[in-house]
Amino acid sequence: MSKIQNHLIFFTLLGLAATLSGQESIEIKSATTCKKCHEDIYIQWSSSQHARSTPANNILFAKIYELSRKDTNGDTKLYCIRCHAPVSQINGDVDLVQEITNEGITCDICHSISELSDSPQHWPNIYEPGNIKRGPHGDTDPEGHESVYSELFENSRLCSGCHGDMLDIPGTRSCGNLTICDTDFEWKSSSYAADGKSCVDCHMTGISGQLIADKTETESQHNFYGAYSPGKLREAAKVDLNIKEFEGEIIASVQVENVGAAHLLPTGPPARMMILKVSALNNAGEVIWSNFTDNPAAQDPYGIFHIVFADPDGKVPSMPWLASRIVKDTRLRPGEKRQLVYKLPAEGVVMVEAKLLYRLAPPPLLDKFEITDSTLRNPYLMAQARKLVRTK
Ligand code: HEC
Ligand code: HEC
């Protein structure tokens, strides 16, 4: 079967060749066809963000995708969907109207990746859809399809095509070598990669189920828990708190540590952020001091862990496709411990607490898009620590 590289001009040619030679379909199959035999995996995948990566089922992506096209006169239209609606690379449905395209990162996308191209001219993922499914075993005896072992499923190379670097966004005014997000590189530079702990080891373990109905137990789970999973977020970070009282002041040293993520914290889209909230409480449990009230960006920018861009005119923050430089990058490296020190008046304080919160997107951005969805609005608690202040 012919290899498909992601070049739009090949679509029609390949389609025609397949029809003329009467060979098997080179279409990406719907996840519902896999469901017949791999039901547990299907259920897990259905609840994952991989199944919610296109505008039709992801409001945040829909709004940001729309804005990027507007800002770049449509230049980002094809670019963004290479990763977010990869089926479009095979069926040519770049307007994302077909149901199959809106399955997002569907089963047959991952299990049809045969190789990753190193050539800088090519998009890395090479898809060979068809009756052969690639996977971690190859020694299986599938009933519905052939199966072939691929080392891409054992190490984390399969993930790198889409979770790797996002240079050269078309239409960017001077993106140059600015790295917008590169989880794959962050992981490769960490000790986790050196120790052989891969993306799959952390993101595809946990719940098990049946590989196929009434047969072998599956070893891998397909929920792909990440930043949308409060449980996964709690694995990532640790907060320690030390307090000292000195001349009527409390000195609170907060240590924030990336204990569980093999990449930056937060990683991925620049909208993500972690916010440290430090509060002092009185006898009645009321907050009598905190590092910020309603606007952490203005009141305590040091307590925010994120990346911020500027555009060539100096406008901050800039959307990634308009950005020309990084103004600030306070994300925590794998294993990094960072100390933040706060001084507050000791009067009346009986307890100090530090909470590390996670936001999928900043509230001003959600306001701008009129997004009210509570999954996106609510901050998530990642870690916390408390200390009682000795009363004299
Ligand atoms: C008619 C039933 C059936 C359907 C439909 C089906 N599979 Fe399978 N599949 C199997 C069986 C049986 C196995 C082997 C299970 C075992 O070894 O216990 C298997 C194994 C696999 C493996 C493991 C391959 C390896 O060597 O590691 C992958 C990946 C896979 N299937 C993907 C898919 C995808 C993707 C779809 C939908 C496009 C799909 N399957 C549809 C029956 C099916
Ligand atoms: C074809 C492209 C593609 C491939 C291959 C791919 N991903 Fe993703 N992944 C995405 C996109 C796009 C999203 C964002 C979906 C969204 O939220 O819009 C995503 C999101 C995620 C998330 C975030 C989920 C959350 O709750 O925040 C995790 C974790 C993840 N992928 C892990 C993996 C792992 C592990 C692999 C390799 C086994 C992998 N991905 C392979 C495109 C891909």
Ligand code: HEC
């Ligand atoms: C040691 C375990 C570990 C390894 C290895 C690991 N991750 Fe993660 N990952 C986490 C944890 C914990 C989180 C949740 C915290 C967060 O969102 O950053 C996470 C979150 C994510 C997210 C969601 C980020 C967001 O903001 O939406 C993505 C995507 C992701 N990982 C992809 C990957 C990829 C791709 C690899 C391999 C290159 C990888 N991870 C390797 C532990 C790991």
Ligand code: HEC
């Ligand atoms: C983001 C890429 C990705 C998507 C999407 C995906 N898979 Fe997988 N799949 C993998 C990887 C990687 C492995 C190997 C995991 C491991 O070694 O633990 C795997 C393993 C499997 C296996 C073998 C499981 C086992 O325990 O041996 C089957 C079967 C399978 N997938 C079917 C599916 C089906 C069905 C869907 C959709 C409902 C799907 N996959 C969606 C990446 C993906």
Ligand code: HEC
């Ligand atoms: C190289 C592949 C790739 C390209 C190209 C790409 N993205 Fe993504 N995008 C991802 C992955 C992978 C994630 C999930 C990462 C994570 O959660 O850490 C993601 C996540 C997102 C999210 C967050 C979605 C959510 O559910 O929270 C938005 C918004 C987004 N991308 C917008 C865009 C826009 C707009 C473009 C085009 C300018 C674009 N992306 C191009 C791979 C890509």
